Amino acid sequence: xxxxxxxxxxxxxxxxxxxxxxxxxxxxxxxxxxxxxxxxxxxxxxxxxxxxxxxxxxxxxxxxxxxxxxxxxxxxxxxxxxxxxxxxxxxxxxxxxxxxxxxxxxxxxxxxxxxxxxxxxxxxxxxxxxxxxxxxxxxxxxxxxxxxxxxxxxxxxxxxxxxxxxxxxxxxxxxxxxxxxxxxxxxxxxxxxxxxxxxxxxxxxxxxxxxxxxxxxxxxxxxxxxxxxxxxxxxxxxxxxxxxxxxxxxxxxxxxxxxxxxxxxxxxxxxxxxxxxxxxxxxxxxxxxxxxxxxxxxxxxxxxxxxxxxxxxxxxxxxxxxxxxxxxxxxxxxxxxxxxxxxxxxxxxxxxxxxxxxxxxxxxxxxxxxxxxxxxxxxxxxxxxxxxxxxxxxxxxxxxxxxxxxxxxxxxxxxxxxxxxxxxxxxxxxxxxxxxxxxxxxxxxxxxxxxxxxxxxxxxxxxxxxxxxxxxxxxxxxxxxxxxxxxxxxxxxxxxxxxxxxxxxxxxxxxxxxxxxxxxxxxxxxxxxxxxxxxxxxxxxxxxxxxxxxxxxxxxxxxxxxxxxxxxxxxxxxxxxxxxxxxxxxxxxxxxxxxxxxxxxxxxxxxxxxxxxxxxxxxxxxxxxxxxxxxxxxxxxxxxxxxxxxxxxxxxxxxxxxxxxxxxxxxxxxxxxxxxxxxxxxxxxxxxxxxxxxxxxxxxxxxxxxxxxxxxxxxxxxxxxxxxxxxxxxxxxxxxxxxxxxxxxxxxxxxxxxxxxxxxxxxxxxxxxxxxxxxxxxxxxxxxxxxxxxxxx
DNA sequence: CGCACCACAATTTTT
DNA sequence: TTGTGGTGCG
Numbered sequence: 001x002x003x004x005x006x007x008x009x010x011x012x013x014x015x016x017x018x019x020x021x022x023x024x025x026x027x028x029x030x031x032x033x034x035x036x037x038x039x040x041x042x043x044x045x046x047x048x049x050x051x052x053x054x055x056x057x058x059x060x061x062x063x064x065x066x067x068x069x070x071x072x073x074x075x076x077x078x079x080x081x082x083x084x085x086x087x088x089x090x091x092x093x094x095x096x097x098x099x100x101x102x103x104x105x106x107x108x109x110x111x112x113x114x115x116x117x118x119x120x121x122x123x124x125x126x127x128x129x130x131x132x133x134x135x136x137x138x139x140x141x142x143x144x145x146x147x148x149x150x151x152x153x154x155x156x157x158x159x160x161x162x163x164x165x166x167x168x169x170x171x172x173x174x175x176x177x178x179x180x181x182x183x184x185x186x187x188x189x190x191x192x193x194x195x196x197x198x199x200x201x202x203x204x205x206x207x208x209x210x211x212x213x214x215x216x217x218x219x220x221x222x223x224x225x226x227x228x229x230x231x232x233x234x235x236x237x238x239x240x241x242x243x244x245x246x247x248x249x250x251x252x253x254x255x256x257x258x259x260x261x262x263x264x265x266x267x268x269x270x271x272x273x274x275x276x277x278x279x280x281x282x283x284x285x286x287x288x289x290x291x292x293x294x295x296x297x298x299x300x301x302x303x304x305x306x307x308x309x310x311x312x313x314x315x316x317x318x319x320x321x322x323x324x325x326x327x328x329x330x331x332x333x334x335x336x337x338x339x340x341x342x343x344x345x346x347x348x349x350x351x352x353x354x355x356x357x358x359x360x361x362x363x364x365x366x367x368x369x370x371x372x373x374x375x376x377x378x379x380x381x382x383x384x385x386x387x388x389x390x391x392x393x394x395x396x397x398x399x400x401x402x403x404x405x406x407x408x409x410x411x412x413x414x415x416x417x418x419x420x421x422x423x424x425x426x427x428x429x430x431x432x433x434x435x436x437x438x439x440x441x442x443x444x445x446x447x448x449x450x451x452x453x454x455x456x457x458x459x460x461x462x463x464x465x466x467x468x469x470x471x472x473x474x475x476x477x478x479x480x481x482x483x484x485x486x487x488x489x490x491x492x493x494x495x496x497x498x499x500x501x502x503x504x505x506x507x508x509x510x511x512x513x514x515x516x517x518x519x520x521x522x523x524x525x526x527x528x529x530x531x532x533x534x535x536x537x538x539x540x541x542x543x544x545x546x547x548x549x550x551x552x553x554x555x556x557x558x559x560x561x562x563x564x565x566x567x568x569x570x571x572x573x574x575x576x577x578x579x580x581x582x583x584x585x586x587x588x589x590x591x592x593x594x595x596x597x598x599x600x601x602x603x604x605x606x607x608x609x610x611x612x613x614x615x616x617x618x619x620x621x622x623x624x625x626x627x628x629x630x631x632x633x634x635x636x637x638x639x640x641x642x643x644x645x646x647x648x649x650x651x652x653x654x655x656x657x658x659x660x661x662x663x664x665x666x667x668x669x670x671x672x673x674x675x676x677x678x679x680x681x682x683x684x685x686x687x688x689x690x691x692x693x694x695x696x697x698x699x700x701x702x703x704x705x706x707x708x709x710x711x712x713x714x715x716x717x718x719x720x721x722x723x724x725x726x727x728x729x730x731x732x733x734x735x736x737x738x739x740x741x742x743x744x745x746x747x748x749x750x751x752x753x754x755x756x757x758x759x760x761x762x763x764x765x766x767x768x769x770x771x772x773x774x775x776x777x778x779x780x781x782x783x784x785x786x787x788x789x790x791x792x793x
Numbered sequence: 794c795g796c797a798c799c800a801c802a803a804t805t806t807t808t
Numbered sequence: 809t810t811g812t813g814g815t816g817c818g
Contacts, residue, residue: 118807118808119807119808120807120808121807122807145807146808147808148808169808171808172806253808284807313805314806314807316805317805317807414805415805416804417803417804474794476794478794479794598806616804616807617805617807635804636804638804639804640804641804651805654805677803
């Protein structure tokens, strides 16, 4: 064929493929059709990014890189070109088949595609929608979370780094237990070295891919004794976990990266396997996850990341917004596509969100718009206290809903503790509600106990779980006997189970040997049971009985124990559903699923109830009516964020996420005083409220008029009030209208009382004041905001 | 060994 | 105010 024919073919091919994605807008389609090389997809809230992801994968499987390429196979004839050009929208099935065949260019198999998400929920949604679109072969796409993908990789090759493939996964509380023991054993004070803090330092090191030894090396020549101890604790912690054949959440990714880095054959295997890598919620990835994805995509460099820098709200967990900001530096020749059309909210809601987020400096910049229409203004309600605030929310829901479709309403707050007041109001008003978050099913003691039995049966090296259950229910194995056994195990460099299962070989254990024996025989019998063809649920039933756990609960039928009994029964239904869904159900498979599972999905059970959750948990969700409560400085943005620029930007992103959850109606409420931690404090409206243009806001609520504010707010005298500027000045004081204070000044605050200025730090046109108040202690205040309430003494 | 009592701290938490 | 974890006693 001549070049002209080839060009015509490429054009016709592109046209045909484009026609297959008519349901998308042009930016979305561009994202779907850009198959080759690194691609950064900046997808604003509600811009249909999951749809894009699914269609992109569909395009890859169906047409390979055809939509993005000028390559034409030699087999294509002039006839074919004419056929494609003549093809109409209502082509016969046979013609479509021929067209598909002609257009496909090196299409990958489903298992050549890796699509990584953060949550199980997102992964499941992806899988489901893929299967809807592609049929059963959608199952073979690697659509899973970071952690489950890594587990899958590790189960295959982890033996190369000294674990066995039946490894256990430790959750945060397991890790804490281990660390507490280590701190104690090292003779360190658990006040100066709280396990949580030590673990967080370790977590950050792991994120940087720094091993315990490397950390110690770095620290050794400095004289940071604190870090030195932590580095040693890190070493011990990793050693303990290895002995227990256990990995924590960070290890799952850390070791996968190490495995890929250090074993060329493994790396090559996956780099050849994954022709296309897609990463969802890229703004939430940390360094380690960046390394992982970049290693996995290192073969073909076909990496597509989807994210929204404005929705990065997990910095505190190590997520680094830099990954998204630096994508174009990390991957040369990358393309960037912005999805800014929003299909979720009204323009008013988007305007509010745009206005708030515009105050952030470190961002790529996006401007959401919608064809949905203006919509109603944002309702802002000022309440006297959290009780009144809750009543307003309850009242509004009752009058608006008319008792129907409660599930169309969501209440979002900054901290879980805020749900209490709301729950009272909802109960009083008979509004059905559901609180998401807080205590999770698999965190309940009795559930963890039963799971611990299963863990020990699955992995006899799991000392941590063994210790949890060895005397639960009580078997007369006391702390003393256990301690002796542990010392023996330590001395021999063996696992606890080894010692305990052979107690007669150890003199010091003779008194409790019988009891140890009885316990280990029971475990062994259960383990043998597993080798028969017993079903997993039946097996679990046996575990509940033979361990005596059920008897223990039935023996004392208190209300509490009845609930516990129900909970361990409920675990059986989890096993049931696992068995039904898994291809090849195994105990270790179930345990892995549980370990990597959070019951966030509980929300989609579909009962008609108002949902309450934190703004963090609401990410990715949407509701027709959203209430954002507790918009007060000190609560949202939180105390810690005030005066810390980075933190403040993160809070603002959270605010942006919260606002963009609403489809039709958005309410924002704040209270003049709020009880927190048993203490009532005066509170000022959140600065984020002031960032929303007034013309988008409809103020509601009589509290303002009831005069509370005018009581605490002293007559504010704006500098030279002139005509129309007067009201503007009232709501937003201009630069330098604040009280100029110096270190050492005594001040009087209308709400906080008398105080001494400890420090003044200038920040732009504002200043951060640190004031020690006589009554309530030291507070950080922004001069601009506080000036209205402060006077010099 | 189990229970009661006290001290203490307490954003957010996809895995 | 709430929950949790550690300690000490019966």
